[in-house]
Amino acid sequence: xxxxxxxxxxxxxxxxxxxxxxxxxxxxxxxxxxxxxxxxxxxxxxxxxxxxxxxxxxxxxxxxxxxxxxxxxxxxxxxxxxxxxxxxxxxxxxxxxxxxxxxxxxxxxxxxxxxxxxxxxxxxxxxxxxxxxxxxxxxxxxxxxxxxxxxxxxxxxxxxxxxxxxxxxxxxxxxxxxxxxxxxxxxxxxxxxxxxxxxxxxxxxxxxxxxxxxxxxxxxxxxxxxxxxxxxxxxxxxxxxxxxxxxxxxxxxxxxxxxxxxxxxxxxxxxxxxxxxxxxxxxxxxxxxxxxxxxxxxxxxxxxxxxxxxxxxxxxxxxxxxxxxxxxxxxxxxxxxxxxxxxxxxxxxx
Numbered sequence: 443x444x445x446x447x448x449x450x451x452x453x454x455x456x457x458x459x460x461x462x463x464x465x466x467x468x469x470x471x472x473x474x475x476x477x478x479x480x481x482x483x484x485x486x487x488x489x490x491x492x493x494x495x496x497x498x499x500x501x502x503x504x505x506x507x508x509x510x511x512x513x514x515x516x517x518x519x520x521x522x523x524x525x526x527x528x529x530x531x532x533x534x535x536x537x538x539x540x541x542x543x544x545x546x547x548x549x550x551x552x553x554x555x556x557x558x559x560x561x562x563x564x565x566x567x568x569x570x571x572x573x574x575x576x577x578x579x580x581x582x583x584x585x586x587x588x589x590x591x592x593x594x595x596x597x598x599x600x601x602x603x604x605x606x607x608x609x610x611x612x613x614x615x616x617x618x619x620x621x622x623x624x625x626x627x628x629x630x631x632x633x634x635x636x637x638x639x640x641x642x643x644x645x646x647x648x649x650x651x652x653x654x655x656x657x658x659x660x661x662x663x664x665x666x667x668x669x670x671x672x673x674x675x676x677x678x679x680x681x682x683x684x685x686x687x688x689x690x691x692x693x694x695x696x697x698x699x700x701x702x703x704x705x706x707x708x709x710x711x712x713x714x715x716x717x718x719x720x721x722x723x724x725x726x727x728x729x730x731x732x733x734x735x736x737x738x739x740x741x742x743x744x745x746x747x748x749x750x751x752x753x754x755x756x757x758x759x760x761x762x763x764x765x766x767x768x769x770x771x772x773x774x775x776x777x778x779x780x781x782x783x784x785x786x787x788x789x790x791x792x
Contacts, residue, residue, distance in 0.1 A: 497524075497560060498521045498522055498523055498524070498557075499522050499523065499524040499525075499558070499559060499650075499651050499682040500520065500521070500522035500528075500545065500557075500558055500651075500682075500684060501520075501521055501522075501555075501556070501557045501558075502518050502519060502520040502521075502541070502544075502545075502554065502555075502556050503519055503554055503555045503556075504517055504518070504519060504553060504554040504555065505517070505518040505519075505541075505544060505551045505553065505554035505555075505556060506518075506551060506552050506553035506554055507537075507540050507544060507549060507551050507552055507706075508552055513706055514537050514540040514706055515537045515540050515541060515544070515551070515706045515707075516537070516705060516706035516707050517554075517706075517707055518537070518541060518554070518706065518707055518708065519707075519708065520541075520701065520708060522682065522684055523682075524650075524651075524682050525680050525681075525682055526677070526682060526683070526698040526699060527673070527674075527676075527677045527683040527685065527696055527697050527698050527699075528682075528683065528684050528685070528697060528698065528699050528700075528701070529685050529686075529687060529692075529693040529696065529697030529699070529700045529701070530684070530685065530686040530687070530701055530703055531687060531688070531690070531693045531697075531700050531701070531702050531703065531779075531783065532686075532688060532702060532703035532704055532787075533688055533704075533787070534688060536688075536703040536704055536705070536706070537703055537705070537706035537707070538655070538656075538686035538687075538688075538703055539579060539655055539656070539686065540706075541686070541703075542579075542653055542655045542684075542686055544556060544563070545558055545563070545653060545684070546567070546571060546574075546576055546653065547563050547564040547567035547570075547571075550564055558570040558574065558651070559573050559574065559650065559651060572600060572601065572647070573649055573650055573651070574649050574650070574651045574652065574653060575644030575645050575646075575647070575649035575651070575652040575653070576644050576652070576653045576655075577640050577641050577643075577644045577652065577653065577654045577655065577657055578640065578655055579655040579656040579659060579686075581636055581637075581640065583628045583636060583639060583640065583643075584628060585627070585628050585629040586627060586628070586629070587627065587628060588624065588625045588626060588627050588628070589615065589618075589620050589623055589624050589625070589626060589628070589631075589639055589642075590611060590615070590624045590625055592628070592639065592643060593610075593611045593614050593615070593642065593643060593646055594607065594611060596643050596646045596647075597610050597611060597646050597647070600646060600647035601647070602646065602647050610646055610647070610648075611646070614642035614643070614645055614646045615642060617641070617642050617645055617672065617675075618638040618639055618641055618642030618672075619638060619668070619672075620635060620638060620639060620642065623635060633660070633661060633665070634661055634662070634664075634665030634668065634669075637657070637658070637661060637665065637669060638668070638669065638672070641654075641657070641669070641672055645676075649681070650681065650682065651681065651682040651683075651684070652676060652681055652682070652683050652684070653684050654673065654683060654684070654685040654686070655686050656686055656687060656688070657669055657673065657685060657687070658670070658687075658689065658692060659688075659689075666692075670692070670695060670696060673685065673696055674696060677696075677698075685697065690778075690779050690780045690783060693714065693779065694714045694778070694779045697714065698713065699711065699712065699713060700712065700713070700714055700717060700779070702717070702783060702786055702787065704786070704787045709786055709787070710782075710786050714779050717779060717782045718777050718778060718779055718781065718782045719777075720782070721760075721781075721782040721785045721786055722749075722760045722761070722777035722778070722781035722782040722785055723760050723761030723762070723763060723764065723777050724761075724762075724763045724776070724777060725761075725762040725763045725774050725775065725776060725777060726758050726759065726760055726762055726774070726775055726776070726777045726778075726781055727758070727759040727762035727765065727769060727770075727772045727773070727774055728753060728756040728757070728758050728759075728772050728773045728774075728775060729756055729757045729758075729759070729770050729771070729772035729773075730755060730756045730772070730773070731756075736752070736756070736757050739757045739759075739770055740752075740757055742768070742770065743757065743759055746768060748760070748761070748765065749761060749785050751781075751784045751785075756772075756773075758781065759772075760777065760781055760785055761777075762774055
């Protein structure tokens with residue numbers, strides 16, 4: 443059963459503005475279509491988030507991006523259905539941010555095919571960016587403008603109709619919980635307020651999809667919880683969310699589907715619960731002791747073919763429910779996504 447908490451979200455209208463689009467051939471995706479909300483039900487009973495035959499909100503096929511001799515993205519294949527929160531989980535350097543930049547055509551792939559909301563990139567990148575919101579990893583806010591002024595600038599850039607701009611700005615301020623700070627200049631805002639302003643800025647035009655690149659990096663736990671509530675509210679309204687993160691807990695709590703990235707490609711994909719069951723089992727045995735004792739336990743695990751890892755002051759042995767009488771004394775706990783991640787990549791991650 444999926445035990446991830448669901449946060450209470452404000453009932454804020456974020457339906458897209460109507461736009462006139464030219465006729466398109468062989469496009470199955472209706473950009474304003476909203477998928478049903480994904481419920482917190484067991485994976486076995488979960489229904490698809492989008493109607494059968496609906497085109498993917500994001501489609502990446504065989505994408506490669508090189509920087510000299512460094513291959514940042516290496517044959518990436520990724521399909522994101524509409525109306526879900528999709529998490530890209532991986533350590534720094536896995537290729538997550540490069541993938542995000544390719545989806546906005548800030549970085550062009552050297553090989554492969556990419557489409558976003560039915561638009562082919564980079565040829566139709568301008569059209570796709572008008573229908574998506576982007577929250578970058580780095581703060582690129584103008585320090586001398588107020589929150590209201592920044593939102594006005596982006597409302598114009600995203601072609602929000604003039605008569606609707608004041609309401610759009612008010613709505614974005616409410617989404618970001620910045621109404622009391624609407625006329626405060628950016629350099630006087632806290633780090634958490636600036637991150638919320640970045641989110642509100644990305645939603646000013648009511649996009650049908652939002653890209654969140656490391657949305658809570660560097661924030662304290664309280665501010666992180668506030669942004670999680672905001673992100674969960676987007677999903678509740680049917681907005682497609684693609685979120686890159688290296689925080690295990692963030693992916694486990696928010697994402698309907700998680701794709702684990704390593705060395706520029708997807709190495710595993712599924713719901714958090716599916717990934718845990720497939721790669722870490724049901725239970726983990728943690729064995730505590732002196733360094734010499736932990737070294738002995740590690741050697742025993744290697745001899746027996748058990749999957750194990752160092753977990754702080756302990757050795758964690760995965761799939762403890764399958765261990766025989768040779769298992770050392772320790773503390774049993776439920777397996778989690780961090781266990782699955784380490785089993786997949788061999789790397790520790792925050």
